[in-house]
Amino acid sequence: MSIREIPLIIGGEKVISKSTNWLDVLNPATQEVVAKVPMATRDEVELAVANAKQAFASWRKTSLTQRMRIMFKFQQLLEQNTQKIAELITEEHGKTLPDAEGEVGRALEAVENACAITRLQLGDIANNAATGVDVYTHNQPLGVGVGITAFNFPVMLPAFMFPAAIACGNSFILKPSEQDPSATMLMVELALQAGVPAGVLNVVHGGPDVVNQLCEHNDVKAVSFIGSTHVGTHVYNHASQHGKRAQCMMGAKNHMVIMPDANKDRAINDLLGSAFGAAGQRCMANPVTILVGEARNWLPEIAERAKKLIVDVGTNRNADLGPVVSPQAKQRIISILDSGVEQGANLLVDGRNISVPGYERGNFVGPTLFSGVTTDMDIYTKEIFGPALCVLEVDTLEQAIELINANPNGNGTSLFTSSGYAARKFENDIDVGQVGINVPIPVPVAYFSFTGSRASKLGDLGPNGKQVTQFWTQTKTVTARWFEPDHQDGETVHTTISLK
Structure with missing residues (x-):
C-alpha cells in the first residue's frame, strides 16, 4: 500500500515541505499509516503569507461576477467528487461512508452560500442624506485571511471558511487538521481547478508553532477557528492581541429535552443518531438528554435500542458508527467513561471494551449510556467527544430549561414535543445559540449563520x-457632494446636464 505524502499548497502549486518533522496519518480502523503530513517550516509559512498578500492586490479588484462564477464551478466539481472525498474522510477519520457523504453535502451548502456573493456583499446608500449629499457604503475585503480547522469535519469546516472569504475578495491560508488532511487537500485542489487564482488559496500544515506564527503575522488580517475550547481560546486571545479580527467556534455540551407528549419513536431514533452518530465526534452532538416527567419511563427502551446499534468500520454502510479518530482519543474517552462509574452513575450500556472482528487494533468505542447522572460528574462537565449519552431526569420543562441555562456552554439544544406552547417557551427562554424543535442536531442551513453562544x-x-460576509469584509463609508463646475480661466464652463 502506497503512503501519500501530503503537500503544502503555496502560490497555486503543490510544494513538498522541507520540514524534518513529518507526522503519520493513520487509518483509525486498522492503525495503518496511509499518509504523512509535514509540520511546515517558518520559511514556508512566511512564503504562503507573502503569496497570499501578493495575490490579494489583484484578486480584490476581480469582479463579483467572476468570483461568483468560480464558486459555481467549484460547487459543481465538489458535487461530482462527493464519493471520492467521502472515501478519504472515512479512511482517515473513521466516520461511516453515509456520514462522510452527508458531510460533503453540508460543505456544498456553504459553497452555495458563497455563490450568492453578488447579493451578500452589496452595500447601502442614502440618497440626499442631506441636501445634495449622498452617503453610501462599500463592503470591501480585509486582506489575507486564515482558517484553522479541527479533525472532526475535514471538509465541512474548511467550507465554512475559505469559499466565503475568497468570494468576498480576500486571499486565504488554510491550516487543516494534521489528523485527516487528505479530503481537505482534494477539496482545495478542486477549488484551484475551478479557477481560484494562484496565491489566493494556500495550505500549510502544522501544530501550535504554525498557528502562532499565522496569528502574529502583520500581513494576516483575520483568523477563523473551529475546534476545542482550549485551543480556540488561545487562538482568539493571541490573534486579538496582535490586532486581528477573530472568530472561534469552540466546545459544547448540548442537551436534548424529551417531553412526554413527544413522538416517542422519532424522539428515540433521533436521540440515538445525534448522540452516537459519527462516534459522537460532533460539536453539535447530543451527549445529554433530559427526560421530563413520564418520558423517563422510556429509558429502558432507549437503552435497548442503543445496544442494537452496529459498530463497524466506516466502509460498512450498515454501520451506525465507526472508530474514533485516534488511540489517544479512545484513551481519553474511556478515561472519562470510567469516571462515570467511579462517581456513581448507572452504566446501562457499556461500550468501553468493544472489539470489531478483524479490526482488533481499531479505535472502537461502542455506544455507552449512563443514567442517574448529576451535573457535578465528569461525564457531564467534560466534553467527552465520543459515543456516550448521559441521561438526566426532571419533573418539568422549567427545570430542564434552568438546568441547560446553568451550563456554561451554549452551542446547541433541542426539544422534542407536540406542544406549540412548550416549543415557543423553550426557544424564548433557553440561553443557547442554536435551537432545534423536533430536530436533534440544529445546525442551520448555510444561508443562516452558525450561532453558538456563551x-x-x-x-x-x-x-x-x-x-460570514460581514466577518470577511470591512465597511467603507463615503459621504459625497458634487457641485456644478465653477468658472475656469475667466470663462464659464457650460454643462449639458441640469443639476437643479
Missing part, C-alpha cells in the same frame, strides 16, 4: 449566512 463561541460574527 462559552461555545468567541467573536461577534459566525460562519455562513450573512454574518
Whole structure:
C-alpha cells in the first residue's frame, strides 16, 4: 500500500515541505499509516503569507461576477467528487461512508452560500442624506485571511471558511487538521481547478508553532477557528492581541429535552443518531438528554435500542458508527467513561471494551449510556467527544430549561414535543445559540449563520449566512457632494446636464 505524502499548497502549486518533522496519518480502523503530513517550516509559512498578500492586490479588484462564477464551478466539481472525498474522510477519520457523504453535502451548502456573493456583499446608500449629499457604503475585503480547522469535519469546516472569504475578495491560508488532511487537500485542489487564482488559496500544515506564527503575522488580517475550547481560546486571545479580527467556534455540551407528549419513536431514533452518530465526534452532538416527567419511563427502551446499534468500520454502510479518530482519543474517552462509574452513575450500556472482528487494533468505542447522572460528574462537565449519552431526569420543562441555562456552554439544544406552547417557551427562554424543535442536531442551513453562544463561541460574527460576509469584509463609508463646475480661466464652463 502506497503512503501519500501530503503537500503544502503555496502560490497555486503543490510544494513538498522541507520540514524534518513529518507526522503519520493513520487509518483509525486498522492503525495503518496511509499518509504523512509535514509540520511546515517558518520559511514556508512566511512564503504562503507573502503569496497570499501578493495575490490579494489583484484578486480584490476581480469582479463579483467572476468570483461568483468560480464558486459555481467549484460547487459543481465538489458535487461530482462527493464519493471520492467521502472515501478519504472515512479512511482517515473513521466516520461511516453515509456520514462522510452527508458531510460533503453540508460543505456544498456553504459553497452555495458563497455563490450568492453578488447579493451578500452589496452595500447601502442614502440618497440626499442631506441636501445634495449622498452617503453610501462599500463592503470591501480585509486582506489575507486564515482558517484553522479541527479533525472532526475535514471538509465541512474548511467550507465554512475559505469559499466565503475568497468570494468576498480576500486571499486565504488554510491550516487543516494534521489528523485527516487528505479530503481537505482534494477539496482545495478542486477549488484551484475551478479557477481560484494562484496565491489566493494556500495550505500549510502544522501544530501550535504554525498557528502562532499565522496569528502574529502583520500581513494576516483575520483568523477563523473551529475546534476545542482550549485551543480556540488561545487562538482568539493571541490573534486579538496582535490586532486581528477573530472568530472561534469552540466546545459544547448540548442537551436534548424529551417531553412526554413527544413522538416517542422519532424522539428515540433521533436521540440515538445525534448522540452516537459519527462516534459522537460532533460539536453539535447530543451527549445529554433530559427526560421530563413520564418520558423517563422510556429509558429502558432507549437503552435497548442503543445496544442494537452496529459498530463497524466506516466502509460498512450498515454501520451506525465507526472508530474514533485516534488511540489517544479512545484513551481519553474511556478515561472519562470510567469516571462515570467511579462517581456513581448507572452504566446501562457499556461500550468501553468493544472489539470489531478483524479490526482488533481499531479505535472502537461502542455506544455507552449512563443514567442517574448529576451535573457535578465528569461525564457531564467534560466534553467527552465520543459515543456516550448521559441521561438526566426532571419533573418539568422549567427545570430542564434552568438546568441547560446553568451550563456554561451554549452551542446547541433541542426539544422534542407536540406542544406549540412548550416549543415557543423553550426557544424564548433557553440561553443557547442554536435551537432545534423536533430536530436533534440544529445546525442551520448555510444561508443562516452558525450561532453558538456563551462559552461555545468567541467573536461577534459566525460562519455562513450573512454574518460570514460581514466577518470577511470591512465597511467603507463615503459621504459625497458634487457641485456644478465653477468658472475656469475667466470663462464659464457650460454643462449639458441640469443639476437643479
